Amino acid sequence: xxxxxxxxxxxxxxxxxxxxxxxxxxxxxxxxxxxxxxxxxxxxxxxxxxxxxxxxxxxxxxxxxxxxxxxxxxxxxxxxxxxxxxxxxxxxxxxxxxxxxxxxxxxxxxxxxxxxxxxxxxxxxxxxxxxxxxxxxxxxxxxxxxxxxxxxxxxxxxxxxxxxxxxxxxxxxxxxxxxxxxxxxxxxxxxxxxxxxxxxxxxxxxxxxxxxxxxxxxxxxxxxxxxxxxxxxxxxxxxxxxxxxxxxxxxxxxxxxxxxxxxxxxxxxxxxxxxxxxxxxxxxxxxxxxxxxxxxxxxxxxxxxxxxxxxxxxxxxxxxxxxxxxxxxxxxxxxxxxxxxxxxxxxxxxxxxxxxxxxxxxxxxxxxxxxxxxxxxxxxxxxxxxxxxxxxx
Amino acid sequence: xxxxxxxxxxxxxxxxxxxxxxxxxxxxxxxxxxxxxxxxxxxxxxxxxxxxxxxxxxxxxxxxxxxxxxxxxxxxxxxxxxxxxxxxxxxxxxxxxxxxxxxxxxxxxxxxxxxxxxxxxxxxxxxxxxxxxxxxxxxxxxxxxxxxxxxxxxxxxxxxxxxxxxxxxxxxxxxxxxxxxxxxxxxxxxxxxxxxxxxxxxxxxxxxxxxxxxxxxxxxxxxxxxxxxxxxxxxxxxxxxxxxxxxxxxxxxxxxxxxxxxxxxxxxxxxxxxxxxxxxxxxxxxxxxxxxxxxxxxxxxxxxxxxxxxxxxxxxxxxxxxxxxxxxxxxxxx
Ligand SMILES: Nc1ncnc2c1ncn2[C@@H]1O[C@H](COP(=O)(O)OP(=O)(O)OP(=O)(O)O)[C@@H](O)[C@H]1O
Ligand SMILES: [Mg+2]
Ligand SMILES: [Zn+2]
Numbered sequence: 104x105x106x107x108x109x110x111x112x113x114x115x116x117x118x119x120x121x122x123x124x125x126x127x128x129x130x131x132x133x134x135x136x137x138x139x140x141x142x143x144x145x146x147x148x149x150x151x152x153x154x155x156x157x158x159x160x161x162x163x164x165x166x167x168x169x170x171x172x173x174x175x176x177x178x179x180x181x182x183x184x185x186x187x188x189x190x191x192x193x194x195x196x197x198x199x200x201x202x203x204x205x206x207x208x209x210x211x212x213x214x215x216x217x218x219x220x221x222x223x224x225x226x227x228x229x230x231x232x233x234x235x236x237x238x239x240x241x242x243x244x245x246x247x248x249x250x251x252x253x254x255x256x257x258x259x260x261x262x263x264x265x266x267x268x269x270x271x272x273x274x275x276x277x278x279x280x281x282x283x284x285x286x287x288x289x290x291x292x293x294x295x296x297x298x299x300x301x302x303x304x305x306x307x308x309x310x311x312x313x314x315x316x317x318x319x320x321x322x323x324x325x326x327x328x329x330x331x332x333x334x335x336x337x338x339x340x341x342x343x344x345x346x347x348x349x350x351x352x353x354x355x356x357x358x359x360x361x362x363x364x365x366x367x368x369x370x371x372x373x374x375x376x377x378x379x380x381x382x383x384x385x386x387x388x389x390x391x392x393x394x395x396x397x398x399x400x401x402x403x404x405x406x407x408x409x410x411x412x413x414x415x416x417x418x419x420x421x422x423x424x425x426x427x428x429x430x431x432x433x434x435x436x437x438x439x440x441x442x443x444x445x446x447x448x449x450x451x452x453x454x455x456x457x458x459x460x461x462x463x464x465x466x467x468x469x470x471x472x473x474x475x476x477x478x479x480x481x482x483x484x485x486x487x488x489x490x491x492x493x494x495x496x
Numbered sequence: 497x498x499x500x501x502x503x504x505x506x507x508x509x510x511x512x513x514x515x516x517x518x519x520x521x522x523x524x525x526x527x528x529x530x531x532x533x534x535x536x537x538x539x540x541x542x543x544x545x546x547x548x549x550x551x552x553x554x555x556x557x558x559x560x561x562x563x564x565x566x567x568x569x570x571x572x573x574x575x576x577x578x579x580x581x582x583x584x585x586x587x588x589x590x591x592x593x594x595x596x597x598x599x600x601x602x603x604x605x606x607x608x609x610x611x612x613x614x615x616x617x618x619x620x621x622x623x624x625x626x627x628x629x630x631x632x633x634x635x636x637x638x639x640x641x642x643x644x645x646x647x648x649x650x651x652x653x654x655x656x657x658x659x660x661x662x663x664x665x666x667x668x669x670x671x672x673x674x675x676x677x678x679x680x681x682x683x684x685x686x687x688x689x690x691x692x693x694x695x696x697x698x699x700x701x702x703x704x705x706x707x708x709x710x711x712x713x714x715x716x717x718x719x720x721x722x723x724x725x726x727x728x729x730x731x732x733x734x735x736x737x738x739x740x741x742x743x744x745x746x747x748x749x750x751x752x753x754x755x756x757x758x759x760x761x762x763x764x765x766x767x768x769x770x771x772x773x774x775x776x777x778x779x780x781x782x783x784x785x786x787x788x789x790x791x792x793x794x795x796x797x798x799x800x801x802x803x804x805x806x807x808x809x810x811x812x813x814x815x816x817x818x819x820x821x822x823x824x825x826x827x828x829x830x
Contacts, residue, residue: 339741339744
């Protein structure tokens, strides 16, 4: 193995080429440019890489990871680094204009004004247009760092893409993920290896699997689905479970956030014991309504993400079955499995459905993902999927 | 209506409008307002919501008026009134202004009950707007509604209307006045049946029902009818998905015992029976394919298809077709 990166680069795991390129840009101002686009599959560390780069740009030592600049950037409290993150389903034009307004100023203490747009693929069209104007005439010391899953025009418009230098991250290898889990999060090495292997190269997911027993149980429940689909009734029940779990997760995750936010807004408006004046009450009602809207959109997103994760796991599992079927069940000839801990089940699945059946089922899972993107009701999309995944008699 | 005591005269100085039934509360307040206007066409009127109401705002409207004339102050949602507001209402009640009618509207329940008690002690007149819980009460309500708009309804017709419309008072009230305007003064069971058919025709569920029982001409006709009357595409698509799902559930469980099914599927028995009727004639493989059709339709009506009208009609035909060809496979594997 090559030497591990140092300083702020330490947590950008499994990306030696990208790190080298970014370090070079920091070290030689000639190769610096004002707009960067980080692409890579979800969980590959786009945001982490972008933040590390932001820190290195502000740091007098190119990202030693210990100075005040580095620490405040990584803690998201640096005055000249702005993060744009979607709270609900999208990044709106209002949010974008605010940030752009601030980003146009000269840096107050750092060397640059840095704007990090995580999930740039979630910008609305108007927000993207507002950003594009800025990219066309960039202020001299402002740097934009955008993150998106891919260069596909659905993710980033061609015009924005053409103004950016692209840094593409790859799926980090399991060994690198497991190393960071042990080093940074103090996870047991055996558990770290298992989680890294089961995560499909998604660092955040590996971390959750390692630290959260519920996440492991949820993954197991999902991977138990394919071999349980022996009747129409079983398919409908499995669909209920998948949708129900997503709804429950969304309720649990957003419930905790919602209550605190609502209280905070109420407190800031002085609603409570005394009661506000009429004007304050109506202004407050407006603010609360807006907040409610955002919370709803976030809950929808959490539910969708949960369901999407289940679908990704399922598709990967059928891929395992496909691989096994194509080598006629000879596990010794299989080099890589997405869910290595479930190889026995994947073998059984391969036996039951065959290569062609596995392929058809992968398509069914992907069709369900597409349907969810098209706003088909989750229950309807997942039921249709489970029925299409039903085992042959 | 269930009220046994005659309604109190509307102009008393202190009034309470209390109970869970929103429609009845709104009406009670409207009656008071009408009485005030009759007494004094230039009356001064205020309506304030108790939640978050500053005591000063209340004091302003209750303060003696320089202009004479009768005044009306309605405070809504007093169950949500804060302590200070309650105190100031209580102190007003000890010496109410004879030229002012103060109406407190309370949605029932225990909150701020002491305030109600004190008003009652101070001689406040009261309109009770409790939920109509018994069938007899609702029957009386329907009769009364028909009478209000100048009609009469037979007992079996009122019963049929309750069966058809359900227990929501606003819906019942709307149906009553629609009936009188459609069928004139006297309403019998036959009129209600015709009226109900006319209503039902425009819901997605009736389309779904026709589709599931395999009525190919009827289902398309009903679909067009529904769309003509502006039933949203999405609602029809959802109703179809729901119908297919329910039939699939009933068909996939290895029993036809209504009680068992109701328990296992967590559905009320009437829904089970209806679903059983709709599941008849379907094979499991055909139902599975129908599940796929309704999922595709759902995407279509959400913008994937160029024409949602066409997508719906095609889905309806496909599902009817699936059922027609599934006869051979009846009782197929579950
Ligand atoms: N390299 C990394 N090191 C540590 N945690 C990471 C890394 N990459 C991603 N994560 C964590 O994974 C979680 C989810 O990542 P996310 O879904 O945002 O995918 P991503 O956008 O590709 O990841 P990132 O945003 O880091 O690029 C986040 O909590 C993030 O902190
Ligand atoms: Mg991210
Ligand atoms: Zn530093």
